[in-house]
Amino acid sequence: MDILLFLLLAPLIAAVVVYALPNHPVRDWLVRLAAVVIAGASVYLLATAFDKGTQLVAFPTEPLGLAMTGLSVLMALFILALGVRYRKPIAVALVLVQTALLLWFELGYAPGMHAEHNLFVDEFSIVMALIIGVIGSAICVYAVPYMRTFQAQHTEVPDRRRMFFFVLFVFLSAMFGIVFSNNLAWLLFFWEVTTLCSFVLIGYTKTTEAIDNSFLAVQLNLLGGIGFAAALLWLGMTQGTIELDKLVGAGAAVALVPATLISFAGLTKSAQLPFSSWLLGAMVAPTPVSALLHSSTMVKAGVYAIVKFAPVLTGTLPGLFVGLVGGVTFLAASAIAVTQSNAKRVLAYSTVANLGLVVACAGIGTYEAVWAAILLIIFHAVAKSLLFLGVGSVEHQVHSRDIEDMAGLVTRMPRVGVMMLIGMAGMYLAPLGMLISKWATLRAFIHAPGGILFLLLIAFGSAVTVFFWAKWMGLVIARPNRGENIESRVPREELTVLGLLAALVVGVSLLFPWISKVLLEPYVFGLYGKIAELGQDNVIIMLLMMGTVLLLPLSLLYFRTGRHRLTPYMGGRPTTADMRFAGSLGIEREMGLHNYYLEDWFGEKRTFRAGVAVTALLIVLMFAGLALAGGFA
Amino acid sequence: MNVLYAIVFLILAPLAGGLIAGVDRKLTARMQGRVGPPVLQPFYDVGKLLEKEHVIVALSQNYFVLAYLVFIAFSGALFFAGGDLLLVVFALTLAHVLLVLGAYSATSPYSFIGAERELIQLMAYEPMVILAAAGFYLATGSFYVNEIAAFPRPLIVLLPGIFVGLFYVLTMKLRKSPFDIATSHHAHQEIVKGVTTEFSGSTLGMVEVAHWYETVFLLGLFWLFFAWSPVIALIAVAILYLAEIFIDNATARVKWGFALRSIWLVTLVLSALNLVVLQYFGGL
Numbered sequence: 041m042d043i044l045l046f047l048l049l050a051p052l053i054a055a056v057v058v059y060a061l062p063n064h065p066v067r068d069w070l071v072r073l074a075a076v077v078i079a080g081a082s083v084y085l086l087a088t089a090f091d092k093g094t095q096l097v098a099f100p101t102e103p104l105g106l107a108m109t110g111l112s113v114l115m116a117l118f119i120l121a122l123g124v125r126y127r128k129p130i131a132v133a134l135v136l137v138q139t140a141l142l143l144w145f146e147l148g149y150a151p152g153m154h155a156e157h158n159l160f161v162d163e164f165s166i167v168m169a170l171i172i173g174v175i176g177s178a179i180c181v182y183a184v185p186y187m188r189t190f191q192a193q194h195t196e197v198p199d200r201r202r203m204f205f206f207v208l209f210v211f212l213s214a215m216f217g218i219v220f221s222n223n224l225a226w227l228l229f230f231w232e233v234t235t236l237c238s239f240v241l242i243g244y245t246k247t248t249e250a251i252d253n254s255f256l257a258v259q260l261n262l263l264g265g266i267g268f269a270a271a272l273l274w275l276g277m278t279q280g281t282i283e284l285d286k287l288v289g290a291g292a293a294v295a296l297v298p299a300t301l302i303s304f305a306g307l308t309k310s311a312q313l314p315f316s317s318w319l320l321g322a323m324v325a326p327t328p329v330s331a332l333l334h335s336s337t338m339v340k341a342g343v344y345a346i347v348k349f350a351p352v353l354t355g356t357l358p359g360l361f362v363g364l365v366g367g368v369t370f371l372a373a374s375a376i377a378v379t380q381s382n383a384k385r386v387l388a389y390s391t392v393a394n395l396g397l398v399v400a401c402a403g404i405g406t407y408e409a410v411w412a413a414i415l416l417i418i419f420h421a422v423a424k425s426l427l428f429l430g431v432g433s434v435e436h437q438v439h440s441r442d443i444e445d446m447a448g449l450v451t452r453m454p455r456v457g458v459m460m461l462i463g464m465a466g467m468y469l470a471p472l473g474m475l476i477s478k479w480a481t482l483r484a485f486i487h488a489p490g491g492i493l494f495l496l497l498i499a500f501g502s503a504v505t506v507f508f509w510a511k512w513m514g515l516v517i518a519r520p521n522r523g524e525n526i527e528s529r530v531p532r533e534e535l536t537v538l539g540l541l542a543a544l545v546v547g548v549s550l551l552f553p554w555i556s557k558v559l560l561e562p563y564v565f566g567l568y569g570k571i572a573e574l575g576q577d578n579v580i581i582m583l584l585m586m587g588t589v590l591l592l593p594l595s596l597l598y599f600r601t602g603r604h605r606l607t608p609y610m611g612g613r614p615t616t617a618d619m620r621f622a623g624s625l626g627i628e629r630e631m632g633l634h635n636y637y638l639e640d641w642f643g644e645k646r647t648f649r650a651g652v653a654v655t656a657l658l659i660v661l662m663f664a665g666l667a668l669a670g671g672f673a
Numbered sequence: 674m675n676v677l678y679a680i681v682f683l684i685l686a687p688l689a690g691g692l693i694a695g696v697d698r699k700l701t702a703r704m705q706g707r708v709g710p711p712v713l714q715p716f717y718d719v720g721k722l723l724e725k726e727h728v729i730v731a732l733s734q735n736y737f738v739l740a741y742l743v744f745i746a747f748s749g750a751l752f753f754a755g756g757d758l759l760l761v762v763f764a765l766t767l768a769h770v771l772l773v774l775g776a777y778s779a780t781s782p783y784s785f786i787g788a789e790r791e792l793i794q795l796m797a798y799e800p801m802v803i804l805a806a807a808g809f810y811l812a813t814g815s816f817y818v819n820e821i822a823a824f825p826r827p828l829i830v831l832l833p834g835i836f837v838g839l840f841y842v843l844t845m846k847l848r849k850s851p852f853d854i855a856t857s858h859h860a861h862q863e864i865v866k867g868v869t870t871e872f873s874g875s876t877l878g879m880v881e882v883a884h885w886y887e888t889v890f891l892l893g894l895f896w897l898f899f900a901w902s903p904v905i906a907l908i909a910v911a912i913l914y915l916a917e918i919f920i921d922n923a924t925a926r927v928k929w930g931f932a933l934r935s936i937w938l939v940t941l942v943l944s945a946l947n948l949v950v951l952q953y954f955g956g957l
Contacts, residue, residue, distance in 0.1 A: 495803075496941065513777070
C-alpha cells in the first residue's frame with residue numbers, strides 16, 4: 041500500500057518546501073501543485089482500493105514508534121513553553137498530565153506490545169481520505185489569494201504566511217494519519233498533531249483574543265487527549281493489544297472501556313457540548329482555517345473515532361449516553377444558531393449541531409445509524425466548507441461577517457451569492473445532501489432503543505434548523521438597496537474554488553446512490569452483515585426532485601419578459617427606486633430589513649448553560665454506565 | 674406506488690380544493706350572518722387573477738412561487754401515489770421555504786415580515802408533522818402511505834395523541850385563526866397581506882391553487898387515521914374541516930409567540946406520550 045505512505049508523506053514534503061520559500065508566486069504555484077497532487081492521490085486511492093474491503097498493512101514499528109514518542113514530547117514541551125510564557129496554568133497542568141500518562145504507557149507497556157498491523161484502509165477511511173484530499177486541497181488553493189488579501193487588509197498582523205502554509209500541509213498529513221492508523225498509539229500521535237496545528241492556526245494573528253482562544257482550544261482538546269491516553273494505558277495494563285481492528289472485532293466485552301474513553305476524546309475534538317466553546321473561539325482564525333480544521337476535517341476526526349467504535353458502543357449504556365450528548369448538542373446548538381447574526385458563528389454552531397447528529401448516530405451504533413453517520417459526514421463537509429469560504433470572500437469585499445450586511449448579496453456579488461444559496465440549501469433542503477442524511481438519521485433513530493427521545497430531539501432540532509437557514513437565504517436574495525456589483529474584486533481563484541465546491545454539493549447529492557452502494561454499504565455490511573438503504577423507488581423520486589430543482593430556473597427565461605415592474609408596497613408613502621421613502625416631517629428615510637433572532641427564546645447564554653448542564657450530567661452518566669457494565673473490573 | 678393515483682390527484686385536487694374553499698366561504702359567511710358568495714366563487718377569483726396584468730417587484734419572485742406550486746403538487750401527488758411519508762414531508766418543507774424565499778425576494782417590508790412569520794409557522798408545525806410520520810411508522814411498520822392506508826385496524830385508536838396534535842397544527846396549515854399568523858383569508862386580520870403582499874395576478878393565482886392542493890393533501894393525511902373504513906373516514910374528515918371553519922370564525926389571531934409555544938408544547942406532550950405508549954405497551 042504505497043499510496044497510503046504517499047498520502048502521509050506528500051503533504052509533509054510540501055510543508056517543508058513551502059516553509060523554505062519566501063512570499064513569491066513560485067510558492068503559490070507550489071501550493072497549488074501540491075494540492076492537485078494530494079487530491080489526485082486520494083482519488084487514486086479510491087480507484088484502486090474501493091473494491092478491496094479492509095486492507096491491513098504491516099509496517100515496521102520500532103524506529104517510527106520511537107520517533108513518534110520523541111515528537112510527542114517535543115510537542116508537549118512546545119505547548120508547555122507557550123503555556124508558561126502566556127501564563128496559562130490549566131494548559132500547563134493538562135499537558136503535564138497527558139504527557140505523564142503517555143510516557144507511562146510508552147515506557148511501561150508499549151515495549152511489550154507488538155502491533156501486527158499499524159496501518160489500514162477500508163471504505164470509511166477512503167471516504168475520509170477523499171474529504172481530506174479533495175476538499176482540504178481545495179481549501180489550500182483558496183487560502184493562497186485569501187491570505188494575500190488578508191495580509192493586505194490587516195497590516196497590523198505580522199505576515200506569517202510561510203508558517204501558515206507549513207502548518208496547513210502538516211495538518212493534512214496528520215489527518216491522513218488519523219484515518220489510516222490501525223495502531224491506536226499512532227492514531228493518538230496524529231490526533232495530537234492536529235490539536236497542535238489547530239492551536240497554532242487559531243493564534244495566527246497573535247492578538248490577545250486569538251491567544252486566549254487558542255489556549256481554550258488546546259485545553260479542551262488536551263482534556264480529550266487525556267481520555268485517549270488513558271484508553272491506551274488501560275489497554276496496555278489489561279489487554280495487550282492496541283489495534284483498532286482487533287478491538288472493534290472483539291466487541292463490548294473487551295473494548296467498551298477504550299471505546300468510551302476514546303468517545304470522550306472524540307466529544308472534545310468534535311466540540312460537542314459541554315466542550316463546544318473552543319470551536320466558537322476558533323472562529324477568530326482566518327476563514328480557510330475555519331473551513332478546513334473547524335468544519336470539514338479536524339472536528340470530523342472526533343466523530344470518525346466515535347463512529348469507528350460504534351459497533352462496540354451499540355446497545356450499551358455508555359453508547360446510549362454518548363448518543364444523547366450528541367442529540368442534545370444538536371438541539372441546543374441549532375437553537376443558539378437562530379440567535380446569531382455573525383455568519384461565522386452561525387456556521388460554527390451549525391457545525392457543532394451536525395456533528396451532534398453524527399455522534400447521536402454513532403452512539404446508537406446500529407447498522408442504519410452508522411450508514412447515516414457517514415452520509416452526514418460527507419455531505420456536511422462539502423456544504424459547510426463552501427459556506428465558510430463563501431463567507432470569507434464576502435467578508436473581504438463587504439468588510440463585515442454580519443449576516444445583516446449580506447442583504448442583497450445576489451445583486452452585489454451574484455455568483456458568490458448563488459453559490460452560498462446552494463451551500464445553504466445543501467444544509468437543510470430536499471433533495472440535497474444533508475436532508476438525505478437527516479432522513480437516513482430519522483429512520484435509524486426510529487429503530488433504536490430509546491429512539492423516541494432521539495426522535496424528539498431531531499424533530500425539534502431540524503425545525504429550528506430550517507428557520508435559521510431560510511432567514512439567512514432570505515436576506516441574501518432580498519434587495520433592500522440596489523448596491524453596485526462588486527464581484528469583480530473577488531480573486532478569480534476564490535471563485536473557482538467556490539464553484540468547484542458548489543458543483544460538489546450538487547454532484548455528491550446526485551451521486552449519493554452510487555457512493556452508498558460502492559463505499560457505505562460494503563463498509564456497513566462488513567461490520568454488521570446487514571445493508572442499509574433508502575429504497576430504490578425513493579432514490580428515483582429524489583433524483584426526480586433534483587431534476588425539477590435544476591430545471592425550474594429555466595422558467596426565469598419566461599418570467600423575464602412582458603412584466604410591469606413596480607416598487608414594493610410602502611404603505612402608500614412616496615418611494616424612490618432605491619427604496620428611500622418620505623418619512624414624517626419631510627425627512628427621507630432608507631428602508632431597512634432585519635431578521636428575527638428570537639433572543640428571548642433561544643438566547644445564547646441561557647441555552648448554552650442549559651445544554652452544558654444536561655450534557656455534563658450525561659457524560660457523568662456515561663462513565664457511571666461504564667462502571668455499571670463492569671467495564672473497569 | 675401507483676402513478677395513476679398521482680395523476681388523478683394532480684387533475685382533480687384543484688377542483689376538489691377549490692370546491693372546499695367555496696363551501697368554506699359560504700359557511701363562514703353564514704356563521705357571520707352574511708349570504709356569502711356562490712360556491713364556485715374561488716374559481717371565478719382565480720380565473721380573474723389569471724387575466725390580470727403581469728406586475729412584479731422583483732424578477733425572481735415568480736420563479737419561487739412557481740416552484741412552490743410545483744413542489745406542493747409534487748408532495749401531494751407523492752402522498753396519493755402511496756409514497757414515503759417522510760419524503761412527502763420533506764418535499765412540503767421545500768415547497769414552503771420556496772414560498773418564503775419568494776416573499777423575501779420581493780423585498781417589501783410587509784412581505785418580509787410575512788416571510789419571517791411564515792418561517793415561524795414552519796418551525797412551529799414541522800416537529801409535529803415529522804413525529805406524526807414516526808407515529809404512523811411505529812403503528813404500522815411502514816412509512817409508505819399505501820401500506821399505512823391498507824392497515825386493517827383503526828389507526829385513530831393507536832394514535833390518538835398524534836391525531837389531536839396534528840389537528841392542533843392543522844389550523845395553522847390551513848391558514849385559519851387563531852394561528853393564521855403569516856397571512857389570512859380574512860381581510861379583517863391583516864394590516865397588509867403578509868407573505869403574499871407583493872404577489873399579484875397569475876402569481877397570486879398560483880398561490881391560491883397551491884393552497885387548494887395542500888388542503889386536499891392535508892385532508893388525505895387525516896384520512897389515514899380512519900382509512901380502515903372509507904365511510905367513516907369521509908365523515909370524520911368532513912367533521913374535521915367543519916370544526917376548522919368553526920374555530921376560524923370563533924377565535925381571533927393570537928401572537929406568534931403564543932402560537933409557537935402552545936404548538937410545541939402540544940406536540941411535545943401528546944406525541945411523546947403517544948409514541949412511548951405505542952412502542953412499549955402496544956403497537957404492531
